Amino acid sequence: MTLEVAVEKTFKGFKLCVQFAHDNDIMGVLGASGSGKSMTLKCIAGIETPQKGRIVLNGRVLFDSEQKINLKPQERKVGYLFQNYALFPNMTVEKNIACALERVKGDKQSIIDEMIERFQLNGLAKRYPLQLSGGQQQRVALARIMAYDPEALLLDEPFSALDAYLKDQLQEELLEMLSGYPGSVIMVTHSRDEVYRLCSKLLVIDHGQAVSSGNTKEIFADPQRLSVARLTGCKNFSRAQRLDDQTVEAIDWQIRLKVKPPFPENFDYIGIRAHDFYPWQEGMPEDNRLPCHLINRSESPFEKNIIFTTVENVDKPPRIWWLYGRYEYAEQLPQYLGIAPENILLLSSQQPTVSSLTAAAQQLP
Amino acid sequence: MDYSPIWISLKTASVSIVITFFLGILVAKWVVNIRHEKLKMILDGILTLPMVLPPTVVGFFLLYLFGVRRPVGMFFLEYFGYKIAFSWSATVIAAVVISFPLMYRSARGAFEQVDQNLIYAARTLGMREGKIFWRVIMPMALPGVASGGVLAFARGLGEFGATAMIAGNIAGQTRTLPLAIYSEVAAGNMEGAYDYVLIIVCISLLVIFCLNWFTSLGRRFMKKEPAK
Numbered sequence: 354m355t356l357e358v359a360v361e362k363t364f365k366g367f368k369l370c371v372q373f374a375h376d377n378d379i380m381g382v383l384g385a386s387g388s389g390k391s392m393t394l395k396c397i398a399g400i401e402t403p404q405k406g407r408i409v410l411n412g413r414v415l416f417d418s419e420q421k422i423n424l425k426p427q428e429r430k431v432g433y434l435f436q437n438y439a440l441f442p443n444m445t446v447e448k449n450i451a452c453a454l455e456r457v458k459g460d461k462q463s464i465i466d467e468m469i470e471r472f473q474l475n476g477l478a479k480r481y482p483l484q485l486s487g488g489q490q491q492r493v494a495l496a497r498i499m500a501y502d503p504e505a506l507l508l509d510e511p512f513s514a515l516d517a518y519l520k521d522q523l524q525e526e527l528l529e530m531l532s533g534y535p536g537s538v539i540m541v542t543h544s545r546d547e548v549y550r551l552c553s554k555l556l557v558i559d560h561g562q563a564v565s566s567g568n569t570k571e572i573f574a575d576p577q578r579l580s581v582a583r584l585t586g587c588k589n590f591s592r593a594q595r596l597d598d599q600t601v602e603a604i605d606w607q608i609r610l611k612v613k614p615p616f617p618e619n620f621d622y623i624g625i626r627a628h629d630f631y632p633w634q635e636g637m638p639e640d641n642r643l644p645c646h647l648i649n650r651s652e653s654p655f656e657k658n659i660i661f662t663t664v665e666n667v668d669k670p671p672r673i674w675w676l677y678g679r680y681e682y683a684e685q686l687p688q689y690l691g692i693a694p695e696n697i698l699l700l701s702s703q704q705p706t707v708s709s710l711t712a713a714a715q716q717l718p
Numbered sequence: 719m720d721y722s723p724i725w726i727s728l729k730t731a732s733v734s735i736v737i738t739f740f741l742g743i744l745v746a747k748w749v750v751n752i753r754h755e756k757l758k759m760i761l762d763g764i765l766t767l768p769m770v771l772p773p774t775v776v777g778f779f780l781l782y783l784f785g786v787r788r789p790v791g792m793f794f795l796e797y798f799g800y801k802i803a804f805s806w807s808a809t810v811i812a813a814v815v816i817s818f819p820l821m822y823r824s825a826r827g828a829f830e831q832v833d834q835n836l837i838y839a840a841r842t843l844g845m846r847e848g849k850i851f852w853r854v855i856m857p858m859a860l861p862g863v864a865s866g867g868v869l870a871f872a873r874g875l876g877e878f879g880a881t882a883m884i885a886g887n888i889a890g891q892t893r894t895l896p897l898a899i900y901s902e903v904a905a906g907n908m909e910g911a912y913d914y915v916l917i918i919v920c921i922s923l924l925v926i927f928c929l930n931w932f933t934s935l936g937r938r939f940m941k942k943e944p945a946k
């Protein structure tokens with residue numbers, strides 16, 4: 354089961370140029386809103402038409418701008434879970450599912466019953482979508498898609514329409530329901546938590562371009578690029594200069610730091626995740642300690658946020674975030690914060706130079 | 719009292735609403751799907767024009783087209799031996815043209831308000847376009863389409879200006895209720911006008927009730943509580 358995608362589309366002064374290949378796993382697509390991630394999914398499903406490119410699913414060409422192939426969405430066998438689930442409000446649960454079975458000859462009712470059983474919708478078959486909870490609606494939408502038996506499944510921000518307390522539970526449920534699914538799954542989201550939890554592979558899109566792809570945990574550990582680090586939730590950045598193989602100068606923070614190579618190409622930034630600082634105490638190595646002058650502090654239910662700066666007495670001091678668990682450290686603000694060299698992300702602010710599909714095509718397997 | 723204006727009016731309004739209703743839906747669906755924004759605007763302007771122009775001006779244009787010495791009028795006269803201007807069919811033409819924009823705009827608004835994602839979802843589930851229109855788009859747009867139909871019917875029933883221009887005011891043939899009221903008053907016969915006015919008020923009230931009923935129609939599935 355493979356899905357190969359290379360699409361290029363210009364719309365509203367914005368250029369989308371994305372290429373990737375994916376097999377049967379859950380792949381996350383992470384990007385800020387307006388970065389083109391939903392548009393990519395829509396191109397795969399055939400809802401939008403790219404100007405250039407090629408989309409191949411399990412050897413079947415769905416779209417090819419050169420050969421002028423553009424299958425209708427009806428012929429693609431690609432399931433699409435919409436953000437608002439797009440259930441037909443005028444149909445009951447079972448009729449919604451039946452809509453996916455239009456091309457099935459023979460016993461439709463047994464498939465409907467099977468889906469209702471599988472997605473735990475017993476007793477809800479005669480209800481209308483508006484009479485269901487958000488979680489139930491999502492299950493109906495999935496049941497309807499699975500009844501269609503798609504070869505690939507596209508999930509467009511599946512949890513964004515839900516209340517916070519439902520999200521965790523539904524993420525678990527979704528993983529469970531997708532566990533037996535043999536095809537490729539692509540999930541678009543702007544939540545790094547969802548991606549980290551649900552997706553083994555990751556594609557990061559920024560301003561219409563794929564800036565990073567690969568194993569999710571590896572990308573989180575070593576984002577390489579400033580934009581990727583930002584999207585994976587890193588909060589603190591400073592322009593930086595390499596002094597030697599182990600040392601950098603953090604220009605904005607006016608401090609030297611020991612780091613762990615390798616450096617990326619065009620290295621010019623460092624990033625530190627807000628959770629990675631620890632209070633520095635006498636006796637610890639003095640290499641990587643940042644003077645901690647408090648700017649602001651606030652609390653969330655389980656965490657404390659400290660905003661501090663390393664440079665005092667300037668107009669706009671750099672603001673650095675430190676987050677720690679509520680019960681982790683004492684109230685007293687330490688004089689210095691330490692950071693382990695391996696926790697300093699070495700980044701480049703340059704975007705990849707691939708700007709056209711001809712170059713991108715060579716990257717496809 | 720002469721009952722013929724009542725029958726002529728009802729007959730004209732009924733025939734014209736059937737034409738307007740389906741034509742309006744068809745054209746609305748067509749315009750909604752046009753991708754070219756400028757073309758869409760121009761078409762929308764032309765199709766809405768009869769609603770904005772004074773009805774006499776519309777009647778003037780119609781006379782210009784369907785008059786006996788005019789291209790369309792001559793064509794019908796020559797090939798079908800049928801004179802359109804100042805016949806009953808002219809009342810229908812006037813009512814259709816005048817009421818069409820109401821139907822078209824209501825239907826278009828209703829279609830445009832249907833969540834695009836529903837249509838996309840239906841497509842990715844393999845539903846055919848025709849089925850999507852009848853099973854997804856129409857049920858969602860029905861309240862808007864139906865109220866547009868009722869409004870168009872009312873407008874057709876009350877049509878005066880364009881009808882007078884192209885169909886004239888021939889008793890027993892093209893004299894509809896509004897024209898009959900005008901003629902009675904012009905002849906100084908206020909008593910006769912009262913009767914016609916009363917009838918048209920009754921029909922109009924009935925239309926409003928229909929309108930409200932249609933708007934609430936098809937909203938069964940919007941109820942939060944499941945049916946017992």
